[in-house]
Amino acid sequence: MELDAISLILLALAIPASFIVSAAAGLGGSLILVPAMMMAIGTKEGIAVAALLLACNNVAKVTVYRKTLPWRASGAVIIAVLLGTALGATLMLKLPELWIRYAVALVIVVTLVWEFSPYHRAKKAWGVGLAFCSGATSGISGTSGPLKGVALRSLQLERFYFVGAASLVSLVGDTTKAVVFSQSGLLQIEHLVLAGTLVLVMAGCTLLGRTINRKLGERWYSVLFWTVMGGYILRLVT
Numbered sequence: 001m002e003l004d005a006i007s008l009i010l011l012a013l014a015i016p017a018s019f020i021v022s023a024a025a026g027l028g029g030s031l032i033l034v035p036a037m038m039m040a041i042g043t044k045e046g047i048a049v050a051a052l053l054l055a056c057n058n059v060a061k062v063t064v065y066r067k068t069l070p071w072r073a074s075g076a077v078i079i080a081v082l083l084g085t086a087l088g089a090t091l092m093l094k095l096p097e098l099w100i101r102y103a104v105a106l107v108i109v110v111t112l113v114w115e116f117s118p119y120h121r122a123k124k125a126w127g128v129g130l131a132f133c134s135g136a137t138s139g140i141s142g143t144s145g146p147l148k149g150v151a152l153r154s155l156q157l158e159r160f161y162f163v164g165a166a167s168l169v170s171l172v173g174d175t176t177k178a179v180v181f182s183q184s185g186l187l188q189i190e191h192l193v194l195a196g197t198l199v200l201v202m203a204g205c206t207l208l209g210r211t212i213n214r215k216l217g218e219r220w221y222s223v224l225f226w227t228v229m230g231g232y233i234l235r236l237v238t
Contacts, residue, residue: 007040013200016205019057023064023184023209026166027148029054034142043100047142048186049194051177056195058171062204065225073155077165078172080131081138081148085173088139089180095140103141127154131169138173139180148173149154163213 003011014036022029033054037046062069090102134147152165181187 003040010036011040015053017202018054019060019202019205020209020212022054022057022170022208023061023206024212025209026061026163027144027152027170029057029170030138030143038142044092045098045186048178048181050193051174051181052187052191052195053198055171055174055178056198058167058174059172059204060202061167061209062164062171064076065160065164065167065212068160069168070157070161070165071156071168073157073161074152074165074168076128077131077151077155078169080128080151081135081169081173082176083134084132084137085139086135086177086180088136089177090139091136092140092142093180093184093186100141106141107165127151135173135176139177144173160213166167 014032018033018036019030021032030050032049037050040046041049053072095103128151130147130151134144134151137147138144148166148169152162152169155162155165157165178187
């Protein structure tokens, strides 16, 4: 995995940023890391490596939020995400790379529109179905967009339990993708070594993200987050 200087700088910024955002909001890290990895090392390999890094980082998130993990409340959503992700990741291996690039861009754009709309809450009855769709979307494009957030909001959890549920669901989804991609040969030993070297970064960024979660309002996260996403969207579609 040879990288030029620009790619190294991009990943040096995107990797910790994705970990911090993910720990602060419970989800959203893939929307930063997946496009960055795709630009740096290619479409399918980028999605695979991002899944591996995010799966490892989600271990840190679950550890940090261990006191607010709603296992029972989020159980059905977790199973639905697992099944959907396995299906989506398998389909991703068979799709043309150009289709995947535009799938990622489309999911990010739809997420942006949905996040700032007044209609992004779902009834609990829709949660499991949306969770399955979010897993399938995540498997194909590397990121689930608005669907995972909508599915989790349907559980009507208190803020820290919402982040705990998001961490559990993300751990299951990203781990499932990493397993599927490793079996297909997309993930190599060098990628595992990369994940190992980032353990301390993951721990530090997760603690920082939790601190941000406690001190700042969600709206400020969204402003910064979507400013970054706007730049990635332009890069992906050009």
